[in-house]
Amino acid sequence: MRILALALAGAVLGATSALANGDALVIGNSRYTAVQTLFGAQRVAQAASALNAKGFDVTLVQDADAADMRRAFGEFAELLDDDGGPVVILLTGAFVHSAGGSYLLPVTGNGRIDEAEVLMQGFPLDAALAILSAHQGRAFLVLGETGEDPDLSLYLNAGLGELDIPHGVTVIRGPAMDVARYAARDMARTGRFVRRAAIEYELQIEGYAPQGQVIVRAGDVAPPRGAIDPPLPDPFANRAADDVAWRLAQEADSAEGYQTYLDGFPGGVHVNAARQRLSALNAEPFYRERRAEEDLELDRNDRRAIQRALTILGHDTRGIDGVFGDGTRGAIRRWQEETGLRVSSYLDRDQIARLQAQSTRRAAELEEEEKRQQAERARQERVFWRRVEDRGEEAGFREYLQKYPEGRFADEARAVLKAIDAQRAEQAVGQDRRDWTKATQANSVAAYNAYLRDWPNGGFREEAKQRISQLQLDADRVRNSIEASREEKAMNLNFVARQLTERRLEQLGMKPGKVDGQFDENTRAALRRFQDARGLRVSGYLDEQTMVRLLAGGIIGIDR
Known part of the structure; x- marks a missing residue:
């Protein structure tokens, strides 16, 4: 079994007696302003250790610059066996994408990287997918996004984007915190169903994802080797104490822990990594606060x-x-x-x-x-x-509809006006009626204004004024809807949150239609009624203020 550890921040993993024919590349990149992961530095190492414990040959690198990522990938590809076992590539960090593909950003010394550098130095996911495509049915690409938002706009967009996944390759993706928790706890569990784990950790699965799929099968893990098959000599045995001390320092992930390692092993294998971690911790003003939050193990x-x-x-x-x-x-x-x-x-x-x-x-x-x-x-x-x-005047009914278009008495007002309009239409002279028909066919503010100009005392003048007001109101709503739709999209509402939104609207008597998690026109109309009744911006979309009012009812956002 091969265990590769790269010098930058790699953890040297010891040999194990339970062998599975599997290979893994693990790259865990950090916040791009310091050598520090957002979800705990030990997480990626724990995931690599879990795979190693099941007999995977693991290549691990953390907080890697472009050269380290290339070197790790090169060694992984060169030593990859075609032994029929699972092949896993786990990447966490900040991703960007363009029409030409997606990239994992390297960690740079100054925390800045421009778009041209990304195209030349970023780790291309196409390279990972190309390797995995040769191992169909047992190839896994696991991607965790840290939520970094690099300042890129000319050629690249933040995030993973859509991936062109080869046949037989499984892609598991989600926020880095959830991916890291899954990778450290469950990814290497024997017989753990991938789809069930994805639901539990709220991760997306794309590409090849059959029912009953697992990464480590029970048959892949051989019994411990004993007298019949003695273990191979461990090339790292002479530095076991060094490795144990380094693991303890990583688990503590504190300035004191790394300094203790440096004091005890001034010439140790992990001195450079320890110094970098120590420097990063000293440079991070809210290190203890971040660690306190991470220790809470907050789930989604x-x-x-x-x-x-x-x-x-x-x-x-x-x-x-x-x-x-x-x-x-x-x-x-x-x-x-x-x-x-x-x-x-x-x-x-x-x-x-x-x-x-x-x-x-x-x-x-x-x-x-x-x-x-x-x-x-x-x-x-x-x-x-x-x-x-009490007044019974046409102008009053029209004023009511303009003021309360979704009001309690709107249907009654419309019925009265419909009767008035029908009577007026019968009384109107021929040319008046013909000009009004042309205006209604055009159904525009300009057409109705033209009618009013030609027939200032025409039989349809009040209806023309009301239609102008309605068209102007509709135009305002369209503008509001465009802006509010962007806000709703940014909320990333999942299926359950949408379903609960509809249920809340139904409870309030807003008639959202079928409660199915699909925001159709019935839902939009219900949202408009809700917004209008509460004096909010009427758009039919969930903007911040609408969400706050719905949240106040204790309904939206209960996802489990």
């Missing part, structure tokens, strides 16, 4: 709950998706500053409890405020309608 549902709480309190997280990117970190900073806490963008257990308590109080306040506002709006509408009915 926990992170969504925090995003919901922040949103209710008025701090936009740019999505309730369980991914702590720049939007969420900024929201946490603003909340901490507002609350008088140390501003770090990381949360500990006490802060999470405080945040949730504040959001619960605010949700109750919003609900009470909404009830008062609805009662007042309903009272004003009833007063207005009584006045319209």
Whole structure:
């Protein structure tokens, strides 16, 4: 068995007595401003160790620049056996994509990289897929995105994008925190169903994904070798103490731990990696706060709950998706500053409890405020309608519809006006009627204005004015919808969140149609009614304010 460890930050993995014919390349890149992972430096090493424990030949590199990634990939490809076992490539870090493919960003000394450098130095996923395509049915590409948002725009876009997956290759992808947890805990478990694990960790599976698929089969793991087949000599045995000390330092992942390693092994194999980690920790102002949050082991549902709480309190997280990117970190900073806490963008257990308590109080306040506002709006509408009915004038009914297009008495007002319009149409002279027909066929503001200019006292003048107002209102709604649709898309609403949105609208009597997680025209109309009833921007899409009002009801975002 081969265990390759690259000098930058690689962990040297010891031999194991349970052998599986498998090969793995593990590249765990970090925040691109320091040699430090967002989800715990030990996570990638743990995943590599888990694979090694099942007999995989593992090539591991962490916080790698372009040269380290090329070297790791070259050694992995050169020594890859065609022995019928699983082949795994695990990549975590920041990804970008273009029409020409997707790339894993290297870690640079200054944390900056331009687009031309990415195209020349980024790790191309096409290269990984090309290798995996030769091992159809047992090839796995596991991708974890850290949520970094590099400043790229000319040739490249942030994120993985769509992948051209060869036949027989399985791609597992998701946020780095969830991918790392899956990789460290479950990826190498014997007989662990891939699709079931993906559901549990909320990861996406693309490409080849049959039912009952596993990475490590029970038949791949041989019994321990004993007297009949003595173990091969371990080429790293003479540095076992060095490796144990290094693992302990990685598990502690603290300045004290790395300094202890350097003091005990000044000429050790991992001295360069220890110095880099120590330098990064000393340079990171909120290291302890970050580690405290990581130690909480927040899952996706926990992170969504925090995003919901922040949103209710008025701090936009740019999505309730369980991914702590720049939007969420900024929201946490603003909340901490507002609350008088140390501003770090990381949360500990006490802060999470405080945040949730504040959001619960605010949700109750919003609900009470909404009830008062609805009662007042309903009272004003009833007063207005009584006045319209008492006068019985056409202008009053039209004014009511303009003011309350989705109002309680809108159908009655339209019925009255329909009868008035029909009577007027019968009385109108021939040319008036013909010009009105042409205007309605064009159905534009210009056409109705032309009719009013030619027939200032025409039989359809009031209807023309109302249609102009309606078209202008529709135009405003279109503009609102375009902007709000972008906001809704940024929220990354999953199927369950959409279904719960529809259920909440149904509970409120907004008639969203079938509760199926599909936002059709019935859902959009229900959202418009909800927004109109609460004095919100009417668009039919879930913008931030609409989401806050729905969240205040305690419905949206409960994903499990």
